[in-house]
Amino acid sequence: MKNKLTDRQEEILTFIKQFREENGYPPTLREIGKKFGISSTFGVKRHLDALVKKGYLNIESNASRGISFQKGVEEIQDEKFFRIQEDYGFYKIPVVGRVAAGIPILAEENIEGSVVIDSSFMKKSEDCFALKVKGDSMINAGIFENDLVIISNKREIVNGDIVVALLEDEATVKTYEIKNKSIRLLPQNNNYQPIDIKDVENFKLIGKVIGIVRWLN
Amino acid sequence: MKNKLTDRQEEILTFIKQFREENGYPPTLREIGKKFGISSTFGVKRHLDALVKKGYLNIESNASRGISFQKGVEEIQDEKFFRIQEDYGFYKIPVVGRVAAGIPILAEENIEGSVVIDSSFMKKSEDCFALKVKGDSMINAGIFENDLVIISNKREIVNGDIVVALLEDEATVKTYEIKNKSIRLLPQNNNYQPIDIKDVENFKLIGKVIGIVRWLN
DNA sequence: TTTAGTAGTAAACAAATGAGCACTATTATG
DNA sequence: CATAATAGTGCTCATTTGTTTACTACTAAA
Secondary structure, three states: OOOOOOOOHHHHHHHHHHHHHHHHOOHHHHHHHHHOOOOOOHHHHHHHHHHHHHOEEEEEOOOOOOOOEOOOOOOOOHHHHHHHHHHHEEEEEEEEEOOOOOOOOOOOOOHHEEEEEEEEOOOOOOEEEEEOOOOOHHHOOOOOOOHHHHHOOOOOOOOOOOOEEEEEEEEEEEEEEEEEEEEEEOOOOOOOEEEEEOOHEEEEEEEEEEEEEOOOO | OOOOOHHHHHHHHHHHHHHHHHHHOOHHHHHHHHOOOOOOOHHHHHHHHHHHHOOOOOOOOOOOOEEEEEOOOOOHHHHHHHHEEEEEHEEEEEOOOOOOOOOOOHHHHHHEEEEEEHHHOOOOOOOOEEEEEEOOOOOHHOOOOOOEEEEEEEOOOOOOOEEEEEOOOOOOEEEEEEEEOOEEEEEOOOOOOEOOOOHHHEEEEEEEEEEEEEEOE
């Protein structure tokens, strides 16, 4: 049961978390006092005692640097998040749902969730995202409806690559063909015709498909 | 660059990790000494200095409980590992390579790596593993050579499911058909014939394919 | 106005903790 | 055999760190 903290107490709690994250051990009373301009260790102690009473910290009495967090307090920070991704070998990438007209594909409004991807399949510097496949136009390439395709916007696109493009504000997955400066999007299903790109204003190449994830039932 | 540790140094490093995990702060020299029956702080200090020198610890001088780990040292313990998996929403599952005859498929000798899978696609209680697909017998089901198939051994298998089975000590991915107590394994490629299972001694059903992961180039 | 809670001061004291010295003992290697 | 490395002893001293006392000041609520 955690009670509400004052602004000051909240600041001090945050500092303790950060200090421990950076140093591998918690701060002393004097280190906390220095950070917040409190010259008396007793002033700091008051705050710590309040944080103990309100259910956030444990203080081991008569133990140097004996501060620890009560259960559930140690929030995950962004920096730690990325380190853990590296340590464990994964990235969490956004899943794009419907694409709203006129805004970047990775804008918040287009994001409908996220998915974890093994880090051996992409580079940290790639802004990858996932897109759910609609339709069966790429079925001969082993891309089925409801599959997630993983898109990288940092890789060079060459003839024959599977790409995601925006066509009249609709995202589509197709094979990319460029010939004599003319672009075609080829389906991989005999029931569909290739698409010649004539109106470049309604066409935008988003990125290259680098992976496919499918979940049965 | 981490050099080899003596047994004693290894024990002490492990204790420091555990102590910090349990208490939220590192141990003092005297606490380490007590644990290992070393009565002099200097004896403990020797070990810590060696661990610093060999690239495992940092010791802040003249700081009580000033022990921290050098980068990459904080091994992930099983308990913490599972908690992080839950927090971040992934599982790390083994990748099975060649299957050796006569031993369980998840035996260490068969494992050639691991892969991270988003946790929304499987349950914690499932002992899932991944298997790399060889051949193109399931191409019409959108399963290509070199794809990873994710196998669950905890799900009920019904007619028409895609399964992994052992056939004469060879792992194979096929569609499962059972009719009149007779089992067939159906390829999804017109170039291959269905396989009737006649010799049940050389046949073993391993599990159901619940997912597919493909990485292009 | 009174009371309670929050936030601090300065200082002394007590306890915890690290640092260092001079040594011994054992094992492995050249 | 000699040397180096590892592993410890007992002890003292220096530094760090927490605890306590007696106080002030401000704000909010009853």
